Amino acid sequence: MATASRLDAPPSFASLRAGGAALFLDFDGTLVEIADAPDRIVVREGLSMQLRALSRQLEGRLAVVTGRAREDITSHLDLSGIAVAGSHGADIFDATGERLGEEAKGLPTATLDYLREAADRHGLMLETKPHGAALHYRQNPDAEPQALASAQEAAEEAGMAVKFGKCIVELVWPGIHKGRALATFMDAPPFQGAMPIFVGDDVTDEDGFSVASDMGGAGILIGAPRSSSARYRLDGVEELYAWLER
Numbered sequence: 001m002a003t004a005s006r007l008d009a010p011p012s013f014a015s016l017r018a019g020g021a022a023l024f025l026d027f028d029g030t031l032v033e034i035a036d037a038p039d040r041i042v043v044r045e046g047l048s049m050q051l052r053a054l055s056r057q058l059e060g061r062l063a064v065v066t067g068r069a070r071e072d073i074t075s076h077l078d079l080s081g082i083a084v085a086g087s088h089g090a091d092i093f094d095a096t097g098e099r100l101g102e103e104a105k106g107l108p109t110a111t112l113d114y115l116r117e118a119a120d121r122h123g124l125m126l127e128t129k130p131h132g133a134a135l136h137y138r139q140n141p142d143a144e145p146q147a148l149a150s151a152q153e154a155a156e157e158a159g160m161a162v163k164f165g166k167c168i169v170e171l172v173w174p175g176i177h178k179g180r181a182l183a184t185f186m187d188a189p190p191f192q193g194a195m196p197i198f199v200g201d202d203v204t205d206e207d208g209f210s211v212a213s214d215m216g217g218a219g220i221l222i223g224a225p226r227s228s229s230a231r232y233r234l235d236g237v238e239e240l241y242a243w244l245e246r
């Protein structure tokens with residue numbers, strides 16, 4: 001992992017595009033600012049059209065790779081004609097809407113019941129997804145230890161893995177991560193042979209940064225300096241939009 005001080009500003013987007021880059025964009029904390037709750041985000045006006053224009057500039061080599069369920073992200077953005085991976089890469093679709101790879105399993109009923117009960121008991125918000133679930137503690141930060149312990153216990157029981165994020169802990173099936181989503185896209189046209197650039201803000205984006213780097217590309221961390229597998233950094237969401245214009 002690079003240390004914070006070694007994260008430089010990325011080369012201009014125009015130069016990366018001219019060099020045949022493929023762009024993988026995270027959503028929360030990258031394309032939209034973090035909000036109090038998942039449904040309170042403010043999506044920039046015209047973002048869907050902007051993403052479609054970006055995709056055209058990149059000859060289709062653009063994908064949104066998010067921890068949100070695909071059904072959730074598409075309630076905020078019109079992603080028709082754009083490749084998307086939902087649920088941290090458990091649910092991958094190309095730009096024509098065709099599924100890539102196997103459909104991941106859903107959550108066992110007993111696990112969901114356990115998480116519901118834990119959310120009620122500790123004042124947490126439960127977000128269910130077709131391929132996992134998340135406990136949010138942004139509204140009740142003191143309950144972080146209970147959220148982590150409940151998720152860990154539920155995951156162990158179900159044979160699932162735990163992911164940590166910004167005031168959130170999530171259950172996913174083992175092997176599901178954003179780097180896997182990136183590699184799946186890179187395996188087929190129009191991504192094949194391109195230089196992958198993964199842009200994200202959170203710990204779950206580190207897998208995307210690492211795999212992008214292994215495949216000859218790089219990661220761009222959005223936000224304050226920290227230890228990261230990304231090679232580059234931009235200060236925040238607004239700086240990302242400014243970079244995309246250059």
Ligand SMILES: O=P(O)(O)OC[C@H]1O[C@H](O[C@H]2O[C@H](CO)[C@@H](O)[C@H](O)[C@H]2O)[C@H](O)[C@@H](O)[C@@H]1O
Binds near residue numbers: 026038041066
């Ligand atoms: O991979 P991402 O697209 O960054 O999604 C990560 C998680 O984002 C959402 O939760 C986060 O954003 C919320 C709205 O800003 C915020 O309230 C919460 O504290 C954050 O953790 C989303 O709800 C999750 O499903 C995603 O996994």
